[in-house]
Amino acid sequence: MCSYNILSRSQNGYVILCNQCNHYQVAFGTMAATFEPDAFKYFCDYVICMKDSVCCNGFENEKRIKVDVFSTSTMLILNYKELRQLYDIVCEAKFNLETDELLSELNLITE
Secondary structure: OOOEEEEEEEOOEEEEEEOOOOOEEEEEOOEEEEEOHHHHHHHHHHHHHHHHHOOOOOOOOOOOEEEEOOOOOOEEEEOHHHHHHHHHHHHHHHHHHHHHHHHHHOOOOOO
16 A cells, blocks of 8 residues: 655645655646656656747647657647646745755755
8 A cells, every 4th residue: 555745736736755666646637647756857857858849839828739748659839838837836846856856855844
């Protein structure tokens, strides 16, 4: 049975880490994807880079932004507003993860 650490959540989705298998799950809209640790870090960087490089060009509500979830059969197609929402939960999860890692390195977290 998995026990999860919630890294980020909003009305649009969540990011969780399974304490047993060390896999991450990202849920957004009606999609959920599971990532191994290295793939999750790459996905976070990918979403951050996309958010920084894509502009809305007056088409904020059009679903025209492809977000790869590194599966041969699945991808997200988002509008600009949804990309910003995904970016928000990914950045919060990444921040919380990095904070936990830093506190662990400093021996400030007890389990």
